[in-house]
Amino acid sequence: MASLISCPHCGMRPKEEFMIRGDAAPVRPSAMASDEAWHDYVHLRNNPRGRVREHWQHVAGCRRWLLVERDNLTHAVFSVADAAAEGGQ
Amino acid sequence: MAYDYQAVHALEGTIGAIAERRANHLAVHRATAMAMVLASPGRVPEAVGILVANGDFEVRFSGPGEWLVLSEVHAPETLAAELGVRLGDAAFVIDQSHGRVALTLSGPDAARILANGVAVDLHADSFPVGRAANVLCHHISVNLARTGAQSFDLVAMRSFAEALVGDIKIMARSHDLSVDFATR
Ligand SMILES: [Zn+2]
Numbered sequence: 208m209a210s211l212i213s214c215p216h217c218g219m220r221p222k223e224e225f226m227i228r229g230d231a232a233p234v235r236p237s238a239m240a241s242d243e244a245w246h247d248y249v250h251l252r253n254n255p256r257g258r259v260r261e262h263w264q265h266v267a268g269c270r271r272w273l274l275v276e277r278d279n280l281t282h283a284v285f286s287v288a289d290a291a292a293e294g295g296q
Numbered sequence: 297m298a299y300d301y302q303a304v305h306a307l308e309g310t311i312g313a314i315a316e317r318r319a320n321h322l323a324v325h326r327a328t329a330m331a332m333v334l335a336s337p338g339r340v341p342e343a344v345g346i347l348v349a350n351g352d353f354e355v356r357f358s359g360p361g362e363w364l365v366l367s368e369v370h371a372p373e374t375l376a377a378e379l380g381v382r383l384g385d386a387a388f389v390i391d392q393s394h395g396r397v398a399l400t401l402s403g404p405d406a407a408r409i410l411a412n413g414v415a416v417d418l419h420a421d422s423f424p425v426g427r428a429a430n431v432l433c434h435h436i437s438v439n440l441a442r443t444g445a446q447s448f449d450l451v452a453m454r455s456f457a458e459a460l461v462g463d464i465k466i467m468a469r470s471h472d473l474s475v476d477f478a479t480r
Contacts, residue, residue, distance in 0.1 A: 216360050217429055221415040224432045267432040269359030289360070 320403030356428035402447035412467035
């Protein structure tokens with residue numbers, strides 16, 4: 208089922224309907240955090256192969272932000288959840 | 297210099313008069329009363345209750361707590377105000393009557409034609425009458441709703457309407473399709 212994402216609100220959709228923001232792991236530092244912490248957050252990313260957690264937006268569907276856990280080599284999708292629900296909102 | 301933007305339909309001049317109505321037909325609606333409604337945080341059930349309280353509104357799913365609302369009872373000029381009065385602060389309302397264009401595709405091949413551009417299962421079991429969804433039709437975002445066994449409504453932003461009709465004509469190339477303004 209390559210390139211299909213199961214949106215929790217819209218069901219199975221092709222990846223063309225989504226925009227990928229990228230790695231969901233980095234946590235925004237506080238406003239007064241050191242330049243180094245901000246540089247890390249804004250610019251530095253690991254480039255892992257395998258299982259990753261990413262923020263995807265279903266721009267052509269419900270327009271919600273989603274947390275997608277997938278394998279970036281095989282594109283096997285393990286889980287898709289609404290990012291707000293995941294964040295406890 | 298005075299402009300009368302609202303008087304000109306987005307597809308005016310792009311659709312030729314048709315000699316005959318074919319088996320499958322794409323009707324372009326001239327003036328559809330439409331609005332987007334987004335429920336205030338935590339007030340989704342309340343907003344739904346108000347929207348479905350009487351038969352004035354047709355409510356189509358857009359996203360969680362968000363709907364495309366159409367009406368045949370209210371005019372494009374008054375729908376948003378009417379919704380605003382009834383919903384109060386339970387939801388935000390944005391008029392879309394002149395921002396979007398509504399099309400109705402009907403005929404025995406309607407689902408097959410749409411399947412050439414929409415990646416959603418349109419079998420009646422998984423997309424029954426009354427179901428609506430925001431989907432991508434080729435590269436254009438549309439709100440697709442099944443209004444009958446053989447009829448679907450598509451609502452797209454007005455600036456994409458001409459491209460969407462062009463796409464649908466291509467999607468229907470191996471089927472018999474006519475396109476015209478609705479006479480309703
Ligand atoms: Zn979605």
